[in-house]
Amino acid sequence: MLEVRNLKKSFGGRQILNGVDLTVEDGKILCIVGPSGAGKTTLLRCITGLESPDSGEFSIDGRSFNPQGTEANDRVIGVVFQDFKLFPNLSVMENITLAPTMVLKKDKTAATAEAKRLLDELGLGDKEDLYPYQLSGGQKQRVAIARALAMKPKILCYDEPTSALDPNLRKDVANIILGLKKDGMTQLIVTHDLDFAEDVADDILKVKPLDQQN
């Protein structure tokens, strides 16, 4: 269970997040929806450690962690970016095994076996030797998911998972996300797409730009 308490963040005097609280239960999917400018992405960037919050507490399963930390028990969050951010100079297999071998010091055979399992599960079994430029958008996204899962996160976060894809792939993404839920993965999704959120979410958190709340 991920808990975020009293998260605050301002940029240059403009308050973006003013004491946000959220909870994602184990194995559940929380969608954060709202118009652009509402601070959804900032919220996600704080949780994933890409932005340092002005204040806020983070805990997973009751144990607090530092999203920007590098200790083993800080490594709990996986991220799937809107534009995937695969490493173009590495093959699909290397994209997935790089962090497990270099950060978790897994040996290469074990990391490769695990990556193969993930690729098979995501329907990319024959793509391991390709490079990102040879993949379609949907395939890139699944590689990004596999890359995040290979680090064994306790929770997987998505930034706008439907926005860089063809509309007809929305269903596929939803199926992948629901499939991971079946495997017990806890997931947090930021999206502006309310229909999509209603399809996959157990809980929906609506955020509004702060200057419109008053």
Next chain:
Amino acid sequence: MSMQYINEILPSLFQGAGLTLQIFFWTLVGSLPLGILVSLGLTSKIHPLKWLLEIYVWLMRGTPLLLQLIFVFYGLPIVGIVFERYDAALVAFILNYAAYFAEIFRGGFQSVDQGQFEAAKVLRLSYWQTLRKIIIPQVVKIVIPSIGNEVINLVKDSSLVYVIGLGDLLRAGNVATARDVTLVPLLLVGLIYLILVGICTLVLRQVEKRYAYFK
């Protein structure tokens, strides 16, 4: 232009070419890594370091390499730093070329998507792991054509070492031309430079091909 004369002077030209190649090789070995380090400093947020390196690049690009060679060999001994001729040449060339390479690499680093650092960060890769495995391969691919230009310049710039009394390829040709009152040695010198640059061009093309596997 008799074959016999050519055969007579070729050994001295090859000897000169040997020195040219040595300077070429060691300058690259020294200045490429140094250039990468300087470019990291140029893009860093530590302002004193950045300013210092900007002054260094300005000095190196702002004055003739010939002048720098003279200062390193004849000027530094005044403050107690003495180099052998050959070492002085290498010091001057490495410092000069590192400045040019640094600017090229700086451009390369800035054109890699900053999102790559973020993707690496959420995977908990360290800064150096990120540079080595993800950023530098992408930078290298971007900068190869510009680096290639400088590498080819270096083959010819190495002829400047005559000013501190080193016997490179051009100097060997000059000596023979002055002694024998004929332009034949210099023609051969031109031909040897062309061959060297031709080889460089082929090697660079291979390197470019090696990096064509990703986009």
